[in-house]
Amino acid sequence: MTACIAELQALRYTPAGLPALDLKLEHESQQQEAGVQRQVKLVIKAVAFGALAERLARQALGSNWNFQGFLASPRNGKGVVFHIQDIQQD
DSSP, X not given: OEEEEEEEOOOEEOTTSOEXXXXXXXXXXXXXETTEEEXXXXXXXXXXXXXXXXXXXXXXXXXXXXXXXXXXXXXXOOSOEEEEEEEEEO
C-alpha cells in the first residue's frame, strides 16, 4: 500500500523490550471498479515493531512510503490495524 505518514505516536517498548510504534497512514488513489474510476481515500491505524519501528519514528509526517504488511484486529477487537513488515521510500 502506498501511503503517507499522517500521525506518529512516541516510540514505546513492549513488556519484552521490543521497540513498538503506533501510527496512522493516509492513502489516496484512483481505482477502476466496474468500469468506473473511483476516488479512494483511507486513514488506517498501523503498528511497527523492532528496527522498523525505530526507523519509522525518525521519518517526517507527510512523507510517502510503500508499506507491506498484514491486517489484524486489535486486542479490543474493534476495527483493523495494519501491521507493517517492510517499507520502501516512494
